Amino acid sequence: MSFLQLKNVSYTYPNGFEAVKNLNLEFDLGESVAIIGQNGAGKTTAVKLMNGLLKPTKGEVLVEGNVTARMTTAQTSRLVGYVFQNPDEQIFQETIYKEIAYGLVSKKLPTQTIQEKVKKAAALCGLSEVLQEHPYNLPYSKRKFVTIAAVIVMDTPVIILDEPTAGQDRESTELLADIITYLSKENKTVITITHDMEFVAQQFKRVIVLTDKEKQQDASPEIIFWDFPLLKKANLKQPYICQLADRLGFKDIITINELIERVF
Numbered sequence: 648m649s650f651l652q653l654k655n656v657s658y659t660y661p662n663g664f665e666a667v668k669n670l671n672l673e674f675d676l677g678e679s680v681a682i683i684g685q686n687g688a689g690k691t692t693a694v695k696l697m698n699g700l701l702k703p704t705k706g707e708v709l710v711e712g713n714v715t716a717r718m719t720t721a722q723t724s725r726l727v728g729y730v731f732q733n734p735d736e737q738i739f740q741e742t743i744y745k746e747i748a749y750g751l752v753s754k755k756l757p758t759q760t761i762q763e764k765v766k767k768a769a770a771l772c773g774l775s776e777v778l779q780e781h782p783y784n785l786p787y788s789k790r791k792f793v794t795i796a797a798v799i800v801m802d803t804p805v806i807i808l809d810e811p812t813a814g815q816d817r818e819s820t821e822l823l824a825d826i827i828t829y830l831s832k833e834n835k836t837v838i839t840i841t842h843d844m845e846f847v848a849q850q851f852k853r854v855i856v857l858t859d860k861e862k863q864q865d866a867s868p869e870i871i872f873w874d875f876p877l878l879k880k881a882n883l884k885q886p887y888i889c890q891l892a893d894r895l896g897f898k899d900i901i902t903i904n905e906l907i908e909r910v911f
């Protein structure tokens with residue numbers, strides 16, 4: 648049985664708008680998965696259903712075999728951590744240390760354990776030097792790493808990152824890739840929503856495409872980024888390396904190394 652399952656899940660917002668329809672998905676521990684799709688496709692709604700912030704209006708979400716509709720949001724979020732799209736919806740402490748430590752303090756862990764865990768999460772997220780700063784002394788892109796550290800520190804089996812690449816420069820995107828790789832090695836399930844197709848091609852072996860509330864595809868990037876009707880339907884662009892390979896007459900390539908091997 649998969650750790651996280653969505654079975655025929657639909658969600659209609661209180662205003663009557665259906666944002667997710669008949670979604671069936673399964674995630675195992677240790678998997679690293681990207682969710683992509685046009686604006687408004689239902690990606691954020693889908694992940695909020697996974698961590699219990701929303702409960703399905705039809706179907707079931709199961710975490711470790713338990714139905715989230717019968718769990719409190721707090722219980723579900725102890726298993727499925729969610730880093731919000733907008734860090735400013737998540738940050739409310741006056742130092743970065745306190746922000747990362749908040750969940751651990753709520754769990755009443757010993758101070759030394761808290762210090763050790765915060766130090767480790769901060770180092771992973773490139774925040775070791777700024778722990779005593781006010782979060783709003785950092786730029787928006789760095790505040791996103793504060794919220795990532797605050798979720799990682801809770802050690803949940805599943806971690807959802809909602810658009811972590813938005814507004815990030817090359818160095819920060821590489822740091823994100825390192826964080827995701829580290830978490831996968833720790834046997835965490837990492838589910839990442841992103842509009843950065845280059846990042847998806849480089850980082851993920853499994854990609855889920857949502858369009859207009861429904862799942863269109865759940866496959867490897869090699870399949871997804873060479874499925875032109877799907878890319879058109881989902882309003883997605885091929886990564887540049889695929890575009891170049893296509894012009895050179897090669898197919899099914901998604902990395903620079905693959906292209907080099909074919910050319911030379």
Ligand SMILES: Nc1ncnc2c1ncn2[C@@H]1O[C@H](COP(=O)(O)OP(=O)(O)OP(=O)(O)O)[C@@H](O)[C@H]1O
Pocket residue numbers: 660661662664665666684685686687688689690691692693
């Ligand atoms: N609280 C809400 N009440 C009503 N409709 C909502 C609410 N939140 C989101 N929606 C609508 O549900 C649809 C799906 O939104 P969602 O944020 O899940 O999409 P998304 O794929 O994450 O989009 P984006 O890539 O732009 O973040 C959109 O049409 C959105 O306007």
